[in-house]
Amino acid sequence: MISSLYKWRFLFLAALAAACVALWPGVQAGVQVDNRLSAWFLEGDPALVAYHTFQQRFGNDEVVIIGVHDPATLLTSRNFRRLRQLSQALEHHPDVAAVLGAGTTSVPAPDGLHSARQLLDSTTTPAAVQRYLARQPTLRAQLFSPDYRTARLLVVLRSSPDFDDRRGEILGQLRTLTEAHVPKGRAWLGGVGVVYAGLNALSQQDFGLFLGLGYVLMFVVFWLLYRNLWLLLYTLGIVGLATYITLGLYGLLGYRLNLMTVLLPVIIILLGLMDALHVVNERNHLAGPGSTGPTDTLQALRNLARPCLATMLTTVAGFLALLSSPMAILRVFGVFAALGIALCLVFTFGLGVLLLPHAAPSPRATHTTSTRLVAFYGFVLRHRRLATVVSVVLVGLGLWGATRLRADTYTLGYLPTDNIVVRDHQALEAAWGPYLPLELLVEPRPGYSLSSPAVLRAAAAFSDSARTLHSAGEVFGFHSLYQAGLETRYGPRGGQLLGQSGAVKDIASRLQNDYPQLLGQFEHKPSGTGRITVSGRMLSARQLTATTDTLLRMARHTLGPVANVRPAGYQPLYARITDYVTTSQTNSLLLSFVLVLGLVWTFVGNFRLALLALIPNVFPVVVLLGVMGWAGIALDTATASIAAIVLSFCTDDTVHFIHAYREQRRAGLGPYAARHVTIAHVGPTIVLTSAVLFGGYAVMMLASLQTVFLFGLLTSLSIAAALYGEVIIFPLLLERFDRE
Structure with missing residues (x-):
């Protein structure tokens, strides 16, 4: 296959150029930002259906609150x-x-x-x-x-x-x-949409800027390590073309970038850079002094065809596990991440036969790293008990911290304190009080209507109860229109006449005749449904759920005998998004572990070795979740996807390590010698890719937006933990379970 690919390499290049031209309209469309709700939910999702029903009855529920102050x-x-x-x-x-x-x-x-x-x-x-x-x-x-x-x-x-x-x-x-x-x-803007728009704008700006800086740093470090323009073009080509074609197909199929799929370049550069360095490392090992021509390159590609295919399949399986999610946005993310990873494999070999024969071998960085790794492994073996104790302690602390992890999100907390959205929110809440709308729908029971005195009195009683909550402020609903009308007619004590059917009937008629537009904001005549808006504080998703539950308990106590009450509008939908994302990521991560174990077992043909290989894959995930738990970093849309990225990173190196180790064992080497040769052979790639990726993602910690900062911090930390798992934990496990 590699020889045929080399023979037809220029035809491959021509086909690639034609594909790039054809996909350009898709790339232009795909890089547009679209975070509409329809991108998040599957068609027919009950939560989305309920939200659209609310909008059809009362119009767009997104309200901008403007506070004017003197x-x-x-x-x-x-x-x-x-x-x-x-x-x-x-x-x-x-x-x-x-x-x-x-x-x-x-x-x-x-x-x-x-x-x-x-x-x-x-x-x-x-x-x-x-x-x-x-x-x-x-x-x-x-x-x-x-x-x-x-x-x-x-x-x-x-x-x-x-x-x-x-x-x-x-x-x-x-x-x-x-x-x-x-x-x-003297004027401030507030509301869910204001916060959302501010977060979206800054996230696109910061993520694009610092991810770009990270990419530049990665390739600068790559250049400093290898000092070879052809190798730089090779890695850039793999990552760039895989990203380009993925986004082109993404756009042609009608999709647009959102808060999840903006991570696609992150996934692609991880796998593209790692496979490229494994090929470069293998070619450096095969090349002799003064070696030229394609022979060593083609042999290196042949040697790595099987492990690279295995890493692609295991990683693709991990991301395709997201198809089990109940959310459309996660399914799409999983499918196109898998596509990008598969394309990385195609271009690793397609560009390998095109570009690598022109690049002189550059074993300097590989040889230096290999020598130091072997020395380091000798140090670990001399202190194996200490290394084992440290590893067990880290796992224990990670698991303990993971028990403290909570699923939550607080969107305002992602913005810098000096952002205009945060300043406006703080000023508005200080001057006015709670102002964000929490919507409730009131559906009278048979025999009652919204203008029934019993329903109006119960709604007024609910409003009085809701105002006692610390997280709630003013309450206004369909009953408030009747109260205001009665106060206009009878003075401040007019609201006490809500129980008199004659007075209420008169006000109902006047509201319908004189204020139909205002009445339509709070009453939907065809369905007989009323709306009550509770002004609430800016809360996290967990706090919002707790507040909503409290309001519903109050509603059951006051309105329960005469009406059914349920939450409506954007806020419960927002809470559902958080629940969906975290649940989906957890379930898909567990499913991906099972799939990865099965594929690695198929690849190595040894269940015990496949099971051992799963441990260094689990270790960085445990460390990641543990750090999040101890640091109080919530599992949400900004952090939940990192575990899947870490799994893909670690699985790639583990498969290459196992492949090299098995080859040495088949060649007749004992376990001790096979481990040393494998570490000297594969270890440099693991260390160098970790160093390059760690530096690239650490740059994102300079961002002002909390989501970008956390992504850079947690990804960098996970890369370091994955390196520890590969060069310390896995060799120690092999020594323990594959003895002389």
């Missing part, structure tokens, strides 16, 4: 004008469905309820506004803080097919409009 008071004519003008500018934005705030609120005119005027019209005095709102406590709580220094505007965004793609652009325009009407430092 350190003295907002009750001035100038501030009233600012609020009116800002509200009007926001309402005219094509992607805004509605603006709910003091600048858009209509109130009854003195001549009757049916004649309305703007609360902050040009003729209204600050004193009149304060007197009016004093009689309207429900309305006042939604418009101003108790000290009248902060006003809240709720900007409801329109639903559109490309909303997820344009979120960052839309929010940037809303920020610009706000800054044009309010003095600098």
Whole structure:
């Protein structure tokens, strides 16, 4: 096969060039960012169906909260004008469905309820506004803080097919409009979408920058080690072409980069660089003084064809285990990571016959590393008990730390403290209090409706209970509209008339006639479903789940006899994403271990040796999870994928080690001599690839975004642990279980 590949190498090059040209449109499409929810969930997922049902009933649930602040008071004519003008500018934005705030609120005119005027019209005095709102406590709580220094505007965004793609652009325009009407430092933007857009923008910027710097550092180190342009082109070609073709097919099939598939280049460079260095190392061992021509290159490729195929299959199997995930985003990630790994094997051999014959052997780095490794292994053997104790302690600490690991995520915590999103959140929460919407759907039981006095009283009782939670603030729902209407008609004590059917019926009629758009925000007439929005604090996914559970217990106590209550909107979907990701990664990791064990067993033909080979693969994963547990680093979308990457890295080196060891044993060497020869032969590649990759990923620790920092830190740590497992633990295991 290798001889045929060499014979037809120029035809291979021509076909490769044609494929690159044909895939260019796919690459252009594939590198676009798309983090829409449909990319995360499988079609028909109950959580996604429930979310879309909520949006169909009440529109886009993504609300931008704008806080306008004056350190003295907002009750001035100038501030009233600012609020009116800002509200009007926001309402005219094509992607805004509605603006709910003091600048858009209509109130009854003195001549009757049916004649309305703007609360902050040009003729209204600050004193009149304060007197009016004093009689309207429900309305006042939604418009101003108790000290009248902060006003809240709720900007409801329109639903559109490309909303997820344009979120960052839309929010940037809303920020610009706000800054044009309010003095600098006196307005803040908040909301789930604001945090999400800020995190997405910074993650793309930081990940691209520091991954690029890491790649540059890797290849600079590679150049310093080998000082050979052909070898550099060989490794760059493997990684670059595998990445290019993977992204080209990815884009042509209609996929776009997201928070998971942005890791594809990371996977590809790991396997591409490792296989390339194994080939280079093998060629250096075969080459004699003054060796030229393709003979040594072709023989090196023949020698490594079987182990490279085995490493590809084991790693591909590990990533294809993600097909067991209930999430579309993880399935797609697994499939294209497997594709990229398979392409690395193709180009390792395809470019090997094209480029390596032109590269002079460079055994200097390999020979130096080999000599030092043999000396180091002698030191380990002389202190085998100490090495064993240290390894057992590390495993024990890792397992103990893993028991402390928790699945959680706190998106705001990923942003630097000086980021504008964090500053706005802190200022808004300090001036207004909890502001993020937690949505609940209320479905009256048979015999009741949303306007039934019993349902309205129960909803009001639930609101009073919810406000006692530390993590909750103001509560507003369908019942609040009736309370506000009764307060308008009967004064501050009007809310107490929710139990009187006549008064409630009158207000229901007036709301339907005079405020249909506002009523539609909280009541869905066709289904008879009501909406209650609890303003909550920025919480982690675990805290959010606990708060939601508490709210549901309160709802069962107050609303349970007359209605069913369930969570809705984006927040429960977000909690489900975290649960899906962590569960999927855990299950797929276990499945991948089983698949890897089976494939390694098939490759080596010895179950005991395959079982021993699994231990150095497990060790870096145990260390990784242990460090995360001890350091309090949660298992989430940013960290859960690292274990699969580590497994792929370690499996590759283990298979090459086993292959070389078995070859030496078949050649008649005893276990002791076979271990020394194997370490001298394969060890340099393991050490050099670890050094190159460690330096490349350590650069990412300079990033300001916590997700990128953690990825660099944990990946670098895992690479170091994998190296320890390969050059210390595995040889010690072989010595223990394969004696002379």
